[in-house]
């Protein structure tokens with residue numbers, strides 16, 4: 001392998017410099033067939049996401065999935081696209097989180113953002129930080145709950161990008177934060193504010209997390225345990241029972257069994273039990289995205305009304321709100337070794 005011999009465009013200070021890299025999943029560049037196909041092709045070729053042997057999976061992916069799914073997903077992305085920014089909400093919020101975090105952390109910590117799939121890549125974000133003289137990187141995958149399919153593959157991609165560099169920065173990866181007090185405080189505030197803005201009172205606050213194939217859990221992925229930790233802490237903060245705030249899992253993909261209970265059948269069964277007004281919160285996502293805005297906000301709302309429901313409201317994700325930036329700021333400061341922190345490191 002040829003190594004990348006790039007040197008920073010700005011010299012590294014003698015005491016070193018720490019950069020912050022926040023990373024999210026990634027999203028298509030546009031809603032057209034080929035943009036969505038490119039994105040799904042990269043995402044669904046990741047062996048952390050689909051573990052089936054490539055010899056079996058790639059013919060199915062290339063032959064069926066990537067000829068049919070991009071049109072359907074493209075229509076869904078079109079329904080939620082941010083037309084002012086000409087970008088998907090996930091990109092808009094991740095970029096804004098990085099911009100606001102950079103202001104919050106000050107000039108001592110340069111901030112970059114990267115996506116596991118698509119653009120800007122994690123490798124580009126590493127390069128951006130190194131060009132600002134960073135020789136140390138704090139890496140924060142923006143997933144509240146750990147999963148090998150999200151957190152671990154983001155870390156893999158960071159290390160993959162370092163594999164090619166002759167001049168490697170030191171890195172510190174920041175773990176998932178399922179019941180970190182700053183996360184729970186942000187969620188609690190967003191629920192209280194959202195419910196106060198309604199002219200009606202939801203009978204249930206359904207928590208819907210992104211799903212995961214059950215096989216991953218059987219093999220040791222502890223994502224559902226992390227989801228339970230988030231929910232136990234949030235129920236406690238809001239003083240709600242398991243019945244008032246049930247847990248469900250959405251976004252099932254493919255024919256395999258996923259972690260249960262599934263959100264859609266759970267929610268569409270509520271009206272026949274006399275529950276016709278609900279709020280849905282999605283604490284598995286830091287930022288609103290296709291899964292929250294379209295799958296729940298459009299598709300599930302439609303199915304709930306068809307089943308006899310009257311009201312379904314979404315509690316927004318933290319997105320780029322002040323509590324979101326408080327959370328990221330806290331996670332970074334807690335994970336930063338004292339000698340990496342320009343505010344606490346001794347004089348040179």
Ligand SMILES: C=CC1=C(C)c2cc3[nH]c(cc4nc(cc5[nH]c(cc1n2)c(C)c5CCC(=O)O)C(CCC(=O)O)=C4C)c(C)c3C=C
Pocket residue numbers: 025026027028049050069073088090143147149150210211212213223251253284285288289290291
């Ligand atoms: C086997 C397939 C998938 C697994 C496993 C999976 C895990 C997983 N994903 C997220 C977070 C997000 N997923 C998003 C979109 C999305 N997810 C899958 C499939 C799997 N996810 C697909 C095919 C898609 C694309 C959309 C579609 O075609 O339906 C997103 C949103 C991206 C956006 O652009 O808005 C997020 C975020 C988690 C947290 C997770 C495991 C716990």
Ligand SMILES: [Fe+2]
Pocket residue numbers: 210251
């Ligand atoms: Fe997903």
Ligand SMILES: [Fe+2]
Pocket residue numbers: 251252290291295
């Ligand atoms: Fe989905």
